[in-house]
Amino acid sequence: MELIQSDPWASLKAFTTARIALGRTGTAIPLREVLAFKMAHAHARDAVYSKLDTSALQEQLQSFHLPVPLLHSRAADRYEYLQRPDKGRRLDADSAASLAPQHADVVFILADGLSATAVNVHACPLLQQVLPMLKATGISVGPLCLVQQGRVAIGDEIGALLKAKVTIVLIGERPGLSAADSMGAYITYGPQVGNTDEVRNCISNIREEGLQYPAAAGKIFYLLQEALRLKLSGVELKDNYGLLS
Structure with a gap:
């Protein structure tokens, strides 16, 4: 003892x-x-090594009455995804060919990242908070894209093909030893292939035990409005959400 x-x-x-x-x-x-x-x-x-539950996610996302294309990166499987980060940043040929311009204000991309579990659990509850805010203010929303074996930068190619003003990538973050299901949201104005991380705003640790859905939704809504107003994102777009309330 x-x-x-x-x-x-x-x-x-x-x-x-x-x-x-x-x-x-x-x-x-x-x-x-x-x-x-x-x-x-x-x-x-x-x-x-978790996988996106694409069937369950597609079923849940149908409630938002938006197209839900299922896409795939150039990484053929999880092992290639982990060994070749570059392949996780670009769509495979079939996925790229399936996307046509939509000219929406914002496109949401749900990607597995390094914890598909996080997206399986948190993406839809977060969207239930965010999408009504966007609808109420007239911000147009394009397809809700599901991406297997995707990294953050894959949103740049998707946004460019869809001609979206802003992309928001909801992605599983690298799991820590106290949070294996943490989800991040990456906001990018003017998505284009070749963008680097300084042009993105990141909202991290979205989960019940971290940044809860209402607070995360409020931050996303604020940063999206500011990105559309100022036509920029990343280090030049300051997160002043809640500071003046």
Whole structure:
């Protein structure tokens, strides 16, 4: 039986899921914490190899009454996706040929990224918050694109082919050891192949235990309106959401 000596600042664990105040037994970490770490690592690995539930997502997305094209990157499978990031940034030939100009204000792209689990769980609830805001203000929305084996930059090619003013990529973030289902939203004005990350605004850690859906939806709505008004995004577009409220 382990004799565990607790940390004097253990009360701070109430405010974070980070691994703090683990206690110790002798000079070692308690066995329960070692096992918890191994379990978290297993969840993170599982998230990286998870797959988009395209059938369920297509069914849920139908409620928004928008086209839902199913697209694929140039990465043939998960192993190529992880070894060749460049292939995850571009559409395969069939997917690119299937897209025609829509000239919408904004296009949403749902991509697996490094945690398809995050998109499977959080994308539709977030869209339920965001899309009514856009409709109420007259912002036009193009197809809701589902992309398998996609990275953030694949939104540039999709947006360019659809002639969208702005793309918003909802994508699974690299899983951490306390969050295997974190989703990010990347907003880009003027999408075109070759864009780099300084032209994007990122909203990170969208999940129930992180940035919850109403707050994430508010940030997306604010940044989208500002991007359309100022005709820019990225480092030049400051996130002042909530500062003046």
